[in-house]
Amino acid sequence: MSVNPRPDRDSRRIGELQRAQQQEEFRQAIRALLMQPLMSPTHEAFQAVRRQADKLRDWFARETGWPLHVEREGARLFKRPADLADDTRGLPGYDRQRYALLCLACAVLERADPQITLRLLGERLMQLASDPVLASYGFRFALGTAAERRDLVAVCRTLLSFGVLQRVAGDEEGFVHATNATQSDALYDVQRRLLAGMLAAVRGPSTWRPNDAPIEFDARLHSMVAEHLPDSDQGRRDALRHHLARRLLDDPVVYIDSLDAEQRAYFTNQRGAMAGRLSDATGLIAEQRAEGLALTDESGELSDLSMPAEGTEAHATLLVAEYLATRLRDTPEGALTSQDAVTAYLRAAAEKYGHYWRKSAREPGAELELAEIALDRLRRLGLIARDPREIRPLPAIARFALGDPEVRSHSTDSTARAAALL
Structure with missing residues:
Protein backbone atom coordinates (compact mmCIF):
# COMPACT_ATOMS: atom_id res chain seq x y z
CA MET A 1 0.00 0.00 0.00
CA SER A 2 1.48 3.33 -1.07
CA VAL A 3 1.61 6.44 1.10
CA ASN A 4 0.64 9.76 -0.42
CA PRO A 5 3.52 12.18 0.20
CA ARG A 6 1.36 15.21 -0.61
CA PRO A 7 0.47 16.09 3.04
CA ASP A 8 4.17 16.27 3.90
CA ARG A 9 4.84 18.54 0.92
CA ASP A 10 1.90 20.75 1.87
CA SER A 11 3.13 20.96 5.46
CA ARG A 12 6.60 21.95 4.32
CA ARG A 13 5.11 24.51 1.95
CA ILE A 14 3.00 26.02 4.74
CA GLY A 15 6.04 26.09 7.03
CA GLU A 16 8.11 27.87 4.39
CA LEU A 17 5.38 30.47 3.86
CA GLN A 18 5.11 31.08 7.60
CA ARG A 19 8.87 31.54 7.93
CA ALA A 20 8.87 33.93 4.97
CA GLN A 21 6.04 35.93 6.52
CA GLN A 22 7.85 36.04 9.86
CA GLN A 23 11.03 37.23 8.17
CA GLU A 24 9.17 39.92 6.23
CA GLU A 25 7.42 41.13 9.39
CA PHE A 26 10.77 41.21 11.20
CA ARG A 27 12.27 43.26 8.36
CA GLN A 28 9.38 45.71 8.34
CA ALA A 29 9.63 46.09 12.12
CA ILE A 30 13.34 46.95 11.89
CA ARG A 31 12.69 49.50 9.16
CA ALA A 32 9.86 51.08 11.13
CA LEU A 33 12.00 51.41 14.27
CA LEU A 34 14.86 52.96 12.31
CA MET A 35 12.52 55.68 11.06
CA GLN A 36 10.44 56.02 14.25
CA PRO A 37 12.62 55.05 17.24
CA LEU A 38 9.97 56.33 19.66
CA MET A 39 6.81 54.48 18.60
CA SER A 40 3.33 54.85 20.04
CA PRO A 41 0.76 52.02 20.08
CA THR A 42 -1.15 53.77 17.29
CA HIS A 43 1.73 53.38 14.84
CA GLU A 44 0.89 50.97 12.04
CA ALA A 45 3.98 48.84 12.72
CA PHE A 46 3.65 48.67 16.50
CA GLN A 47 1.88 45.30 16.64
CA ALA A 48 4.58 43.78 14.43
CA VAL A 49 7.23 45.23 16.75
CA ARG A 50 5.50 43.65 19.75
CA ARG A 51 5.27 40.24 18.07
CA GLN A 52 8.93 40.36 17.04
CA ALA A 53 10.17 42.05 20.23
CA ASP A 54 12.57 39.33 21.45
CA LYS A 55 14.16 38.84 18.05
CA LEU A 56 14.44 42.60 17.52
CA ARG A 57 16.11 43.14 20.90
CA ASP A 58 18.70 40.48 20.13
CA TRP A 59 19.40 41.83 16.65
CA PHE A 60 19.84 45.47 17.67
CA ALA A 61 21.95 44.50 20.70
CA ARG A 62 24.26 42.34 18.58
CA GLU A 63 24.59 44.53 15.48
CA THR A 64 24.34 48.10 16.80
CA GLY A 65 24.41 48.01 20.61
CA TRP A 66 21.16 50.02 20.68
CA PRO A 67 18.82 48.96 23.52
CA LEU A 68 15.19 48.33 22.59
CA HIS A 69 12.32 48.57 25.08
CA VAL A 70 8.90 47.29 24.02
CA GLU A 71 5.84 47.65 26.26
CA ARG A 72 2.10 47.91 25.80
CA GLU A 73 2.36 51.70 26.00
CA GLY A 74 4.91 51.93 23.17
CA ALA A 75 8.37 51.03 21.93
CA ARG A 76 11.66 52.88 22.21
CA LEU A 77 14.80 52.11 20.24
CA PHE A 78 17.55 54.09 21.96
CA LYS A 79 19.42 55.13 18.84
CA ARG A 80 22.64 56.95 19.58
CA PRO A 81 24.60 58.56 16.76
CA ALA A 82 28.03 57.28 15.85
CA ASP A 83 29.26 60.79 15.04
CA LEU A 84 28.24 63.48 17.52
CA ALA A 85 29.84 66.17 15.38
CA ASP A 86 27.52 65.48 12.44
CA ASP A 87 25.17 68.46 12.21
CA THR A 88 23.13 67.08 9.31
CA ARG A 89 20.82 65.18 11.65
CA GLY A 90 17.95 66.70 13.55
CA LEU A 91 14.30 67.58 13.40
CA PRO A 92 13.17 69.43 10.25
CA GLY A 93 12.83 73.16 10.76
CA TYR A 94 14.44 73.10 14.20
CA ASP A 95 17.03 75.58 15.42
CA ARG A 96 18.59 76.10 18.86
CA GLN A 97 15.51 78.01 20.05
CA ARG A 98 13.10 75.19 19.19
CA TYR A 99 15.35 72.50 20.65
CA ALA A 100 15.51 74.44 23.90
CA LEU A 101 11.73 74.79 23.88
CA LEU A 102 11.33 71.06 23.24
CA CYS A 103 13.46 70.25 26.28
CA LEU A 104 11.58 72.73 28.43
CA ALA A 105 8.24 71.37 27.18
CA CYS A 106 9.24 67.87 28.27
CA ALA A 107 10.17 69.26 31.68
CA VAL A 108 6.76 70.94 31.95
CA LEU A 109 4.89 67.78 30.88
CA GLU A 110 6.83 65.67 33.39
CA ARG A 111 5.26 67.71 36.19
CA ALA A 112 1.88 68.29 34.53
CA ASP A 113 -1.49 66.65 35.07
CA PRO A 114 -2.60 63.86 32.70
CA GLN A 115 -4.19 66.55 30.51
CA ILE A 116 -2.85 69.96 29.56
CA THR A 117 -3.88 72.78 27.25
CA LEU A 118 -1.66 74.46 24.70
CA ARG A 119 -2.09 77.81 26.43
CA LEU A 120 -1.16 76.41 29.85
CA LEU A 121 1.88 74.68 28.36
CA GLY A 122 2.99 78.01 26.90
CA GLU A 123 2.53 79.84 30.20
CA ARG A 124 4.58 77.29 32.11
CA LEU A 125 7.25 77.39 29.41
CA MET A 126 7.53 81.13 29.91
CA GLN A 127 8.06 80.57 33.63
CA LEU A 128 10.92 78.14 32.99
CA ALA A 129 12.37 80.38 30.28
CA SER A 130 12.73 83.23 32.79
CA ASP A 131 15.46 81.29 34.61
CA PRO A 132 18.52 83.60 34.94
CA VAL A 133 20.85 80.86 33.68
CA LEU A 134 18.89 80.55 30.43
CA ALA A 135 18.73 84.32 30.14
CA SER A 136 22.51 84.49 30.49
CA TYR A 137 22.79 82.37 27.34
CA GLY A 138 20.52 84.74 25.45
CA PHE A 139 17.44 82.50 25.52
CA ARG A 140 14.13 84.38 25.52
CA PHE A 141 10.59 83.13 25.12
CA ALA A 142 7.20 84.80 25.35
CA LEU A 143 3.91 84.40 23.55
CA GLY A 144 3.66 87.98 22.36
CA THR A 145 4.40 87.37 18.67
CA ALA A 146 3.14 84.95 16.04
CA ALA A 147 6.70 83.67 15.54
CA GLU A 148 6.96 82.66 19.20
CA ARG A 149 3.55 81.00 19.12
CA ARG A 150 4.59 79.22 15.94
CA ASP A 151 7.67 77.84 17.72
CA LEU A 152 5.47 76.52 20.52
CA VAL A 153 3.09 74.91 18.04
CA ALA A 154 6.01 73.30 16.19
CA VAL A 155 7.15 71.72 19.47
CA CYS A 156 3.62 70.48 20.21
CA ARG A 157 3.31 68.94 16.77
CA THR A 158 6.64 67.18 17.24
CA LEU A 159 5.37 65.71 20.50
CA LEU A 160 2.14 64.74 18.76
CA SER A 161 4.09 62.93 16.04
CA PHE A 162 5.99 60.98 18.72
CA GLY A 163 2.77 60.09 20.54
CA VAL A 164 3.87 61.92 23.69
CA LEU A 165 0.82 64.16 23.29
CA GLN A 166 -2.55 63.08 21.95
CA ARG A 167 -4.96 65.79 20.82
CA VAL A 168 -8.34 65.63 22.54
CA ALA A 169 -9.90 68.85 21.25
CA GLY A 170 -9.02 72.12 19.57
CA ASP A 171 -6.47 73.08 16.96
CA GLU A 172 -3.02 74.64 17.02
CA GLU A 173 -3.28 76.74 13.87
CA GLY A 174 -5.79 79.18 15.34
CA PHE A 175 -3.47 79.66 18.34
CA VAL A 176 -0.69 80.90 16.04
CA HIS A 177 -2.79 83.54 14.30
CA ALA A 178 -5.02 84.63 17.18
CA THR A 179 -4.48 88.21 18.31
CA ASN A 180 -5.27 87.01 21.80
CA ALA A 181 -3.76 83.58 22.52
CA THR A 182 -6.60 82.77 24.95
CA GLN A 183 -9.15 82.93 22.12
CA SER A 184 -7.92 79.67 20.59
CA ASP A 185 -6.62 76.64 22.41
CA ALA A 186 -6.10 72.89 22.24
CA LEU A 187 -6.37 70.12 24.82
CA TYR A 188 -3.97 67.16 25.01
CA ASP A 189 -3.57 63.89 26.86
CA VAL A 190 -0.03 63.35 28.15
CA GLN A 191 1.41 59.85 27.54
CA ARG A 192 3.93 59.57 30.35
CA ARG A 193 5.57 56.30 29.29
CA LEU A 194 6.47 57.75 25.91
CA LEU A 195 7.51 61.03 27.51
CA ALA A 196 9.96 59.08 29.69
CA GLY A 197 11.56 57.67 26.55
CA MET A 198 12.20 61.00 24.83
CA LEU A 199 15.82 61.24 25.96
CA ALA A 200 18.04 58.64 24.30
CA ALA A 201 21.06 59.42 26.47
CA VAL A 202 22.90 56.83 28.50
CA ARG A 203 23.10 59.32 31.37
CA GLY A 204 20.69 62.18 31.81
CA PRO A 205 22.17 65.67 32.24
CA SER A 206 20.27 66.17 35.51
CA THR A 207 22.24 63.33 37.14
CA TRP A 208 25.42 65.42 37.19
CA ARG A 209 26.19 67.39 40.31
CA PRO A 210 26.84 71.06 39.47
CA ASN A 211 30.51 70.86 40.47
CA ASP A 212 31.14 67.65 38.49
CA ALA A 213 29.27 68.43 35.27
CA PRO A 214 31.43 68.87 32.14
CA ILE A 215 31.77 72.48 31.07
CA GLU A 216 32.52 72.37 27.34
CA PHE A 217 29.65 71.61 24.95
CA ASP A 218 31.39 68.67 23.24
CA ALA A 219 32.32 67.16 26.60
CA ARG A 220 28.70 67.39 27.71
CA LEU A 221 27.47 65.64 24.58
CA HIS A 222 29.96 62.79 24.94
CA SER A 223 29.22 62.41 28.66
CA MET A 224 25.52 61.84 27.91
CA VAL A 225 26.10 58.98 25.46
CA ALA A 226 29.30 57.41 26.81
CA GLU A 227 28.75 53.65 27.05
CA HIS A 228 30.56 51.08 29.15
CA LEU A 229 33.01 49.07 27.05
CA PRO A 230 34.48 45.80 28.32
CA ASP A 231 38.28 45.97 28.47
CA SER A 232 38.87 42.96 26.26
CA ASP A 233 39.62 42.15 22.64
CA GLN A 234 36.05 41.00 22.09
CA GLY A 235 34.73 44.16 23.72
CA ARG A 236 36.80 46.33 21.37
CA ARG A 237 35.63 44.33 18.35
CA ASP A 238 32.02 44.70 19.44
CA ALA A 239 32.49 48.45 19.86
CA LEU A 240 33.95 48.74 16.35
CA ARG A 241 31.12 46.68 14.87
CA HIS A 242 28.50 48.77 16.65
CA HIS A 243 30.09 52.03 15.56
CA LEU A 244 30.26 51.02 11.91
CA ALA A 245 26.78 49.48 11.87
CA ARG A 246 25.33 52.67 13.35
CA ARG A 247 26.98 54.72 10.64
CA LEU A 248 25.83 52.38 7.87
CA LEU A 249 22.24 52.47 9.10
CA ASP A 250 22.19 56.21 9.84
CA ASP A 251 24.43 57.74 7.16
CA PRO A 252 23.90 57.82 3.40
CA VAL A 253 27.43 56.52 2.79
CA VAL A 254 30.54 55.63 4.83
CA TYR A 255 33.86 56.60 3.27
CA ILE A 256 36.99 54.72 4.25
CA ASP A 257 39.01 57.92 4.60
CA SER A 258 36.57 59.13 7.29
CA LEU A 259 37.61 56.26 9.61
CA ASP A 260 40.56 56.13 11.97
CA ALA A 261 43.22 53.45 11.59
CA GLU A 262 41.56 50.88 13.88
CA GLN A 263 38.12 51.40 12.35
CA ARG A 264 39.58 51.22 8.84
CA ALA A 265 41.31 47.92 9.51
CA TYR A 266 38.15 46.34 10.92
CA PHE A 267 35.98 47.81 8.15
CA THR A 268 38.28 46.55 5.40
CA ASN A 269 38.17 42.99 6.74
CA GLN A 270 34.53 42.85 7.79
CA ARG A 271 32.54 45.14 5.52
CA GLY A 272 31.36 42.35 3.23
CA ALA A 273 30.00 40.28 6.10
CA MET A 274 28.54 43.36 7.81
CA ALA A 275 26.86 44.54 4.63
CA GLY A 276 25.37 41.09 4.11
CA ARG A 277 23.90 40.87 7.61
CA LEU A 278 22.50 44.40 7.58
CA SER A 279 21.09 44.00 4.08
CA ASP A 280 19.40 40.70 4.88
CA ALA A 281 17.72 42.13 7.96
CA THR A 282 16.69 45.54 6.61
CA GLY A 283 16.14 44.99 2.90
CA LEU A 284 18.75 47.65 2.06
CA ILE A 285 21.03 47.12 -0.91
CA ALA A 286 24.78 47.21 -0.30
CA GLU A 287 26.97 49.13 -2.74
CA GLN A 288 30.65 48.45 -2.14
CA ARG A 289 33.29 50.57 -3.81
CA ALA A 290 36.98 51.19 -3.29
CA GLU A 291 36.13 54.45 -1.48
CA GLY A 292 33.64 52.95 0.97
CA LEU A 293 30.23 51.37 1.40
CA ALA A 294 26.63 52.54 1.18
CA LEU A 295 23.36 50.83 2.09
CA THR A 296 20.72 52.17 -0.27
CA ASP A 297 16.95 51.89 -0.12
CA GLU A 298 15.26 51.67 -3.50
CA SER A 299 11.86 52.41 -1.97
CA GLY A 300 13.04 55.65 -0.35
CA GLU A 301 11.12 54.80 2.84
CA LEU A 302 14.19 54.89 5.08
CA SER A 303 15.34 58.34 4.09
CA ASP A 304 14.16 61.67 5.42
CA LEU A 305 15.73 63.31 2.36
CA SER A 306 15.08 61.66 -1.00
CA MET A 307 16.88 62.21 -4.27
CA PRO A 308 15.59 62.46 -6.91
CA ALA A 309 12.32 63.96 -5.72
CA GLU A 310 9.60 66.29 -6.89
CA GLY A 311 9.67 70.06 -6.71
CA THR A 312 11.83 72.96 -7.84
CA GLU A 313 14.45 72.59 -5.09
CA ALA A 314 14.74 68.85 -5.74
CA HIS A 315 15.20 69.42 -9.47
CA ALA A 316 17.84 72.07 -8.84
CA THR A 317 19.63 69.69 -6.46
CA LEU A 318 19.68 66.97 -9.11
CA LEU A 319 21.06 69.40 -11.69
CA VAL A 320 23.82 70.54 -9.32
CA ALA A 321 24.66 66.91 -8.50
CA GLU A 322 25.01 66.14 -12.20
CA TYR A 323 27.15 69.24 -12.71
CA LEU A 324 29.51 68.36 -9.85
CA ALA A 325 29.60 64.66 -10.76
CA THR A 326 30.61 65.51 -14.32
CA ARG A 327 33.40 67.74 -13.03
CA LEU A 328 34.58 64.94 -10.77
CA ARG A 329 34.57 62.46 -13.64
CA ASP A 330 36.27 64.71 -16.19
CA THR A 331 38.77 66.46 -13.91
CA PRO A 332 39.19 64.44 -10.68
CA GLU A 333 42.19 66.48 -9.56
CA GLY A 334 40.51 69.81 -10.27
CA ALA A 335 36.95 69.04 -9.20
CA LEU A 336 36.97 71.67 -6.45
CA THR A 337 34.55 74.47 -7.17
CA SER A 338 32.90 77.41 -5.43
CA GLN A 339 29.36 78.33 -4.52
CA ASP A 340 29.58 81.20 -6.99
CA ALA A 341 30.23 78.71 -9.78
CA VAL A 342 27.24 76.62 -8.73
CA THR A 343 25.08 79.74 -8.58
CA ALA A 344 26.19 80.72 -12.09
CA TYR A 345 25.40 77.21 -13.32
CA LEU A 346 21.86 77.40 -11.92
CA ARG A 347 21.40 80.85 -13.43
CA ALA A 348 22.16 79.34 -16.83
CA ALA A 349 20.06 76.25 -16.08
CA ALA A 350 17.04 78.45 -15.36
CA GLU A 351 16.97 79.51 -19.01
CA LYS A 352 16.67 75.85 -20.10
CA TYR A 353 14.60 74.33 -17.29
CA GLY A 354 12.94 77.35 -15.69
CA HIS A 355 9.56 76.62 -17.28
CA TYR A 356 9.41 73.53 -15.06
CA TRP A 357 10.07 75.55 -11.90
CA ARG A 358 7.74 77.60 -9.76
CA LYS A 359 7.47 81.27 -10.69
CA SER A 360 9.43 82.65 -7.72
CA ALA A 361 12.43 80.43 -8.59
CA ARG A 362 12.68 82.14 -11.98
CA GLU A 363 12.98 85.63 -10.51
CA PRO A 364 16.37 87.41 -10.78
CA GLY A 365 18.58 86.44 -7.86
CA ALA A 366 16.56 83.33 -6.95
CA GLU A 367 19.50 81.18 -8.03
CA LEU A 368 21.36 82.26 -4.88
CA GLU A 369 18.79 80.61 -2.61
CA LEU A 370 18.46 77.59 -4.92
CA ALA A 371 22.22 77.04 -4.86
CA GLU A 372 22.32 77.18 -1.06
CA ILE A 373 19.42 74.72 -0.74
CA ALA A 374 20.92 72.32 -3.30
CA LEU A 375 24.36 72.33 -1.70
CA ASP A 376 22.93 71.84 1.77
CA ARG A 377 20.95 68.81 0.56
CA LEU A 378 23.99 67.32 -1.14
CA ARG A 379 26.06 67.79 2.00
CA ALA A 396 29.28 58.73 -4.25
CA ILE A 397 28.12 61.67 -6.36
CA ALA A 398 29.46 59.84 -9.43
CA ARG A 399 26.14 57.97 -9.70
CA PHE A 400 24.60 61.23 -10.94
CA ALA A 401 27.08 61.78 -13.79
CA LEU A 402 25.41 61.30 -17.15
CA GLY A 403 27.54 59.61 -19.77
CA ASP A 404 27.58 60.32 -23.47
CA PRO A 405 24.43 58.99 -25.18
CA GLU A 406 24.81 55.79 -27.14
CA VAL A 407 22.70 55.64 -30.30
CA ARG A 408 21.83 52.11 -31.36
CA SER A 409 19.88 50.89 -34.34
CA HIS A 410 16.77 48.75 -34.04
CA SER A 411 18.63 45.70 -35.32
CA THR A 412 21.37 46.20 -32.71
CA ASP A 413 18.79 46.44 -29.93
CA SER A 414 17.08 43.28 -31.15
CA THR A 415 20.38 41.41 -31.27
CA ALA A 416 21.25 42.57 -27.75
CA ARG A 417 17.88 41.48 -26.36
CA ALA A 418 18.18 38.11 -28.06
CA ALA A 419 21.67 37.63 -26.67
CA ALA A 420 20.42 38.46 -23.19
CA LEU A 421 17.97 35.58 -23.40
CA LEU A 422 20.63 32.98 -24.26
Missing part, protein backbone atom coordinates in the same frame (compact mmCIF):
# COMPACT_ATOMS: atom_id res chain seq x y z
CA ARG A 380 23.42 66.10 4.14
CA LEU A 381 23.37 63.19 1.69
CA GLY A 382 27.12 62.73 1.97
CA LEU A 383 27.69 63.66 -1.68
CA ILE A 384 29.83 66.77 -1.14
CA ALA A 385 32.08 68.33 1.47
CA ARG A 386 32.04 72.10 1.77
CA ASP A 387 33.58 74.93 3.68
CA PRO A 388 33.10 78.70 3.25
CA ARG A 389 35.56 78.80 0.35
CA GLU A 390 35.13 75.65 -1.73
CA ILE A 391 32.99 72.65 -2.52
CA ARG A 392 34.47 69.19 -3.01
CA PRO A 393 32.42 66.47 -4.70
CA LEU A 394 32.69 63.11 -2.94
CA PRO A 395 32.92 59.77 -4.78
